Amino acid sequence: MIVRALNSGLRKVPVWVIYIFLPVPGVVTFYLGLTGGLGAEPIKALEQALGEFTLNLLVLGLSISPILRFTGLNLLRFRRAVGVMAFTYVTAHFLTWLILDLQSANQIFADIKKRPYVTVGFLGFLLLVPLAVTSNNWAVRSLGRFWPKLHSLVYVAAILGSLHYIMLTKGFQLEPLIYMAVIIAFIAARMPKWRRSLARK
Numbered sequence: 688m689i690v691r692a693l694n695s696g697l698r699k700v701p702v703w704v705i706y707i708f709l710p711v712p713g714v715v716t717f718y719l720g721l722t723g724g725l726g727a728e729p730i731k732a733l734e735q736a737l738g739e740f741t742l743n744l745l746v747l748g749l750s751i752s753p754i755l756r757f758t759g760l761n762l763l764r765f766r767r768a769v770g771v772m773a774f775t776y777v778t779a780h781f782l783t784w785l786i787l788d789l790q791s792a793n794q795i796f797a798d799i800k801k802r803p804y805v806t807v808g809f810l811g812f813l814l815l816v817p818l819a820v821t822s823n824n825w826a827v828r829s830l831g832r833f834w835p836k837l838h839s840l841v842y843v844a845a846i847l848g849s850l851h852y853i854m855l856t857k858g859f860q861l862e863p864l865i866y867m868a869v870i871i872a873f874i875a876a877r878m879p880k881w882r883r884s885l886a887r888k
């Protein structure tokens with residue numbers, strides 16, 4: 688009953704709302720960086736915040752189909768916009784590293800090669816590029832049944848993103864491990880065998 692009411696309310700929410708509200712935390716963080724509100728190392732803080740927003744949006748995007756399956760709440764209409772916003776954040780994260788952190792084009796490949804966590808993050812970013820390019824209606828129509836297959840790459844990108852986070856944290860920290868565990872749980876929920884046993888329960 689409640690889920691049905693929520694779904695009928697959600698059907699009235701236009702998708703553009705996602706494109707208006709999801710950039711807000713990024714814009715606010717950037718503004719804080721410019722105005723001295725991000726502490727002693729604003730570039731690092733901005734880079735880290737954009738990385739976290741990216742991971743949160745990837746997890747949010749991946750959660751949409753398990754939420755539908757297990758609760759009936761239908762957020763599918765918003766999934767593509769959430770994916771596009773995740774790509775926007777990872778691009779901003781990447782550009783912060785490239786323009787504000789490295790500040791030298793010669794350093795790009797040296798840094799990617801030297802720091803394994805940057806290599807892993809960069810691979811995750813590269814995997815998201817074809818997904819962003821094919822996130823329009825024309826690509827969905829032309830790619831047909833290949834489109835969902837191609838977009839399954841988001842699982843690999845999310846794993847790489849969370850691995851990147853685990854690799855860059857010093858000492859034991861629970862948060863990056865939780866991200867990885869949640870992503871693996873969403874992947875497991877997609878497996879037909881698990882899906883059947885969860886549905887039985």
Ligand code: HEM
Nearest residue numbers: 734735738739741742777781784808809811812844848852
């Ligand atoms: C799927 C792609 C990616 C995801 C999900 C991601 C996510 C993250 C997260 C969660 C953090 C840590 C935030 C924190 O400490 O609270 C981070 C930090 C960072 N990421 Fe990424 N990232 C991605 C791609 C990249 C790429 C492409 C680069 C550069 C080539 C990059 C470079 C960095 C750097 C330099 C840091 C900061 C390390 C520090 O604390 O000094 N990331 N990223």
